[in-house]
Amino acid sequence: MKIKNIYKYLFAAILILHLSACNNNTDAEQLFDKTPTERLNIQKSELSQALLSSQFGWKTVYFTDNTVLGGYTHLFRFAQDGTVEMASDFDSDTDVYKSEYEIQLGSTVSLTFTTKNRIHLLSESDNYPIPALRAKGYLGDFQFLYYGQENGEIIFKANRNGTEIRFVKATAADWADLPKNLEMEDNVIGSNERPLFRLLETTDGTTVHKFDFSFSPVTRFAESNSIEAGYSVSYNMGVGYTPTGIVVSPAVEVGGQKLSNFVYNDADGSFTATGTGGVSAVIKYSTKPLIITDDYKVMLQAPQTGYAYINANLATAPTNSALFNSLIKEIHANLPSTQKVNRIQFTFNDAFGESYITYSFTGGKALMYHNFTVQEDAVNKTLILVPGTWQSNTGAIIAEPALLKNIDKEIMNPSGLYVKKEAFKIQFTNNIYTFTSATSNFRMTTYAFQ
Template structure:
């Protein structure tokens, strides 16, 4: 009887505690005080209030997909009548920075969302027939015009794109943001790199104690950059989208330096560098170098028999990102001097043919005959450079001719007495042929070729 009494007593005590807890639970989650409809309506009202709360509207650097594309700055100024004023730096040729009015709605789908319902600048990123590279054919710039609302944090409005879940953060815009947006376009040539600067660039990180260096390449058409470690045994690499600002760039994802991620780079016109600064001495700097970060022995294949060949083929390599601005401009000059039916077809090196001779063959479309420039080869073994010593010019008939004026500039780069750096690249372009680049050791000249061996 005593045991039964004890069980009854314990059961009553536990029940009393539970009832007491229910009676005293005055801090219950308030979401249970509202119906689902009331909660949704509250979210919609919250978002609308937030959109209208910033006098100068909102700014978003929209990285549609930071694995392949860069960021596009958009400015929004929302009105209570459902219209929105907008500007962006998507494309200077079609984006005049004159803001336009269109309509927006706060809608309910899978969740509360902000949807731009009539065409405006944001829609350029979502048009499937407007794509920057072949890999994005029928996909466009992977952008969206419906943003799912995920709340607010530190004064920012947080969205995710309905298309791919990419996060977009709205930060309060200022009058200066609207006034200075055209300066984003002024920053583009600085990111691409000037022909007056050295050709070689690198990313250097410093966590306050240790420095690391990475090569740096940038594609302006996708606003995307890659940086690979040049250090043996250190395989870190960074792939990141780039967004332009009036004073520099912003990158996504950020560059990991120690325990910090650095995203905002400031441009220095004195040396062409971009610097992101963290705490405790952490920095990341994109800067120029007067020589390649890694100098290879790849040129040695041109010194050996049997015959080897390397050709720039205009139809396939004209858009290669590994061509320098100077090279592209020299090809454009040649084309400008020719009839409209004629273009450069190939610039082809032949080393050590069956007669032990080496020469460049310049060929053209449109019926223009071949032109040859003979040369001999020297090696700068100390500096790992290939030197082409110019010889005679010959017509297709074999007759010796004077140097053709239209080829003088491009040929002078190839016959630079200071020599050329040669690199066997790891990437391919259109075909399986190995890519070799020929780079001047003194000027901003780099030509991309297929190997024929």
């Protein structure tokens, strides 16, 4: 190639690079030719337009902290005059309420609900579901920092803890069907007509894994731990209700796929999330515990052991069954308002070799004792409490108290109780033991005193 032609091509290449650099500089200048305040005002206008753009408003399932709490569906319909209509499934009140909102400017743009409405129920510090959240409430917020839009969704982060919140466009059905979320709650809790035991079963198309499954309706939180030796995977997740099932956060990850939407099947009470390529996760019932332990054996002989349900601390334990909770409520309904169950305590093999249940109450009601002897069903691994005499706090023999008949009948089930030393603790360092009926949906949670 001639030198003259080489210079021509070099000159052309340099000219192209120069023009490209000029264009890049122009873009950069356009990007930064506005002051921070001007950019915030643009974002404010953008958010305002977005909030007003959806015919039926917006929906979010707000997981305030998915390590301890579930999700709460909120519906919003924003108006240009600064008012917002809102409904939620926080509790049974799914009516629509009007309040005010502002799009505020600070270090960033935020959507703030300035007058009280349903969203504020999640941020009130004196409104908490469990003692561990005392003075913290439901860890929610009413000021959402604006982070832009993606695929038609508005993205926020809670000012309180940085939790991401996504608004999706609501439909007319979302508003009409909101009460169905609370109907679904009963299916998640499980009725007394269903088996007590539940599991989470996952498959990646070839390999199946099984996990125990427990759910607390008070916190809308579920815990699932592998029952397989050498496989230590756990799925702890917040649960939100939908008209057709549940949504969970974090998602259950199976075979590299994240499954978060579970559909309810009323025929068998199961919830199924389906991926692709045979991937799925199913929450379903089992007629027996997934793992039957020998934890009851410590109760068969000396030295003395004790286990107590303490109402003040264990009333919200997720391992209490719905049947057990209903029997406690039944007792309370038949007591004066000043009296409640205080403890139901098992004592095995005291200094005199005797075993008995102590029923104690608040409000000055006297103690009552039910003596029993202990038998073992080694084949089914159950502990059988054979009922004996009832005694008053003075030691006198008394007739069976009608007040305690139904709950005591479950404890003295002739088919026995499964006993399990749980892996978790509740408030104190005492080990937790559960006593579960072999034939009904009765399960009570106790502290061990050994």
